[in-house]
Amino acid sequence: MATSATSRSDAFVFFGATGDLAKKQTWPALLALTKTGRLDMPIVTVGRHDIGVDEIRAEAKKSLEDTKSFDAAAFAQMSKRLSYVAVNYDDATTFDGITKAASAAQHPLNYVALPPQLFEKVAADLAKAGLAKGGRLVVEKPFGHDVASARALSAKLHAAFPEDSLFRMDHYLGKEQVENIVFFRAANRLFESTWNHEHIAAIEITMAESFGIEDRAEFYDSVGTIRDVVQNHLLEVMAYLAMELPTARGHTALRDARTKFLTHVKALGPDDVVRGQVRGYRDVRGVANDSTTETFASLRFAVDSPRWRGVPFYVRTGKSLAVTMTEAMVRWKRVGHPVLEDNAAPPANALRFRIGPDNFIALATNVKAPGEAMRGDSSELSLCRPATGMKAYERLLGDAIDGDASMFARQDTVEEAWRIVDGALAAKTPVYPYDKGSWGPQEASRLAPKGGWTNAR
Ligand SMILES: NC(=O)C1=CN([C@@H]2O[C@H](COP(=O)(O)OP(=O)(O)OC[C@H]3O[C@@H](n4cnc5c(N)ncnc54)[C@H](OP(=O)(O)O)[C@@H]3O)[C@@H](O)[C@H]2O)C=CC1
Numbered sequence: 023m024a025t026s027a028t029s030r031s032d033a034f035v036f037f038g039a040t041g042d043l044a045k046k047q048t049w050p051a052l053l054a055l056t057k058t059g060r061l062d063m064p065i066v067t068v069g070r071h072d073i074g075v076d077e078i079r080a081e082a083k084k085s086l087e088d089t090k091s092f093d094a095a096a097f098a099q100m101s102k103r104l105s106y107v108a109v110n111y112d113d114a115t116t117f118d119g120i121t122k123a124a125s126a127a128q129h130p131l132n133y134v135a136l137p138p139q140l141f142e143k144v145a146a147d148l149a150k151a152g153l154a155k156g157g158r159l160v161v162e163k164p165f166g167h168d169v170a171s172a173r174a175l176s177a178k179l180h181a182a183f184p185e186d187s188l189f190r191m192d193h194y195l196g197k198e199q200v201e202n203i204v205f206f207r208a209a210n211r212l213f214e215s216t217w218n219h220e221h222i223a224a225i226e227i228t229m230a231e232s233f234g235i236e237d238r239a240e241f242y243d244s245v246g247t248i249r250d251v252v253q254n255h256l257l258e259v260m261a262y263l264a265m266e267l268p269t270a271r272g273h274t275a276l277r278d279a280r281t282k283f284l285t286h287v288k289a290l291g292p293d294d295v296v297r298g299q300v301r302g303y304r305d306v307r308g309v310a311n312d313s314t315t316e317t318f319a320s321l322r323f324a325v326d327s328p329r330w331r332g333v334p335f336y337v338r339t340g341k342s343l344a345v346t347m348t349e350a351m352v353r354w355k356r357v358g359h360p361v362l363e364d365n366a367a368p369p370a371n372a373l374r375f376r377i378g379p380d381n382f383i384a385l386a387t388n389v390k391a392p393g394e395a396m397r398g399d400s401s402e403l404s405l406c407r408p409a410t411g412m413k414a415y416e417r418l419l420g421d422a423i424d425g426d427a428s429m430f431a432r433q434d435t436v437e438e439a440w441r442i443v444d445g446a447l448a449a450k451t452p453v454y455p456y457d458k459g460s461w462g463p464q465e466a467s468r469l470a471p472k473g474g475w476t477n478a479r
Pocket residue numbers: 037038039040041042043044046069070071111134135136137138140162163164193237238239240241242250
């Protein structure tokens with residue numbers, strides 16, 4: 023007999039269908055999975071408001087139009103499968119409505135895109151309603167808010183869903199552009215031999231977003247940017263940039279290598295972080311008027327391994343910044359002297375991995391400037407690849423439907439990541455104000471790479 027670990031899911035139970043994530047990512051992914059025939063099952067949306075399924079259909083349609091992913095035929099197909107159940111999160115018996123709506127399902131996939139403080143309760147109430155038996159649970163990051171709570175959360179979730187039916191979603195693990203970092207390293211011998219402290223001066227990662235928290239206050243104000251994107255997405259990117267390359271094949275080897283790398287990253291202290299809060303944040307509905315939640319962070323990491331000893335890793339991220347752009351930059355050390363007839367040493371070589379919104383890899387080089395003198399000029403070789411493949415949410419939700427957790431986050435990795443950032447969070451360092459549309463507070467320059475951050479072009 024097929025177990026829940028091997029069976030295909032036969033109902034999609036969707037908590038958070040009205041949320042920000044649903045609008046930007048989940049509805050487009052569900053439509054894409056409908057188009058390819060992989061979401062051939064009832065979709066039971068669940069929320070706290072007393073609304074009908076027509077409101078959910080309208081919400082889904084608007085999200086698809088806003089993200090330019092609407093397709094009338096696929097939407098009609100998906101619409102027929104939709105239902106809506108209103109629940110009261112303080113009354114577990116209201117989950118019986120979900121059981122009724124998914125009554126034909128043996129293997130429901132329960133997908134929870136809610137503020138993380140609700141994960142435990144939802145898992146327990148799903149179990150009481152009989153939706154854990156034979157089913158799966160997908161929870162969105164962040165998993166816990168520090169090491170201790172991540173362990174406690176895992177234990178609580180395991181009381182309802184065993185490890186092989188628990189999927190910890192971190193969509194950066196499903197991004198082509200992120201996977202390409204490690205593939206590019208492994209497949210191009212040219213770089214790997216200099217990928218170490220002898221040649222590399224620093225590694226920097228920027229995840230800048232020009233938009234604010236919009237109507238996500240209930241989620242965001244209790245989390246902040248370090249827990250929202252550094253502890254998970256950006257440490258995953260750092261791991262792909264700097265881990266030892268696995269010799270075995272497959273995703274388990276990649277998961278092991280990422281986790282091993284994180285064990286070498288030193289725990290952050292108060293001097294390794296500068297936090298910022300955008301002016302006007304406290305006026306957003308739902309944000310506490312004395313909130314010290316950071317909407318910006320600049321951090322410096324050190325890696326205690328033979329390969330990286332002495333190389334600083336800088337990470338900067340924030341809301342309401344000058345642009346929306348995620349990029350990782352590997353900077354080599356400079357040639358220490360002027361070349362031929364040049365007056366100054368040439369700029370350092372650097373590799374830029376653009377992760378979003380576009381997708382390219384660029385290599386900064388120095389060439390001879392046209393003319394009689396042997397002088398230099400900088401030039402970037404750029405490798406652009408339009409992102410044509412599956413988007414991260416389609417890929418990961420498709421895997422969850424099939425019961426394949428290999429591209430999801432693992433508990434040991436999650437705990438290592440908390441170990442690294444916990445010290446920076448617990449220190450309650452000052453939160454410096456910054457203007458919307460800027461690159462964060464002035465104070466962040468204290469933790470910048472030598473020569474300053476590279477701001478997006
Ligand atoms: N937004 C994003 O881009 C991404 C988010 N995520 C993760 O997804 C999860 C949800 O984030 P996001 O969608 O941004 O958050 P939102 O603040 O938009 O809320 C998501 C859902 O939670 C419901 N909700 C909020 N507060 C409560 C509450 N107190 N009780 C019951 N329901 C509540 C909302 O319902 P209602 O409509 O009723 O308010 C909404 O449907 C988080 O874990 C986040 O880390 C992951 C990747 C990207």
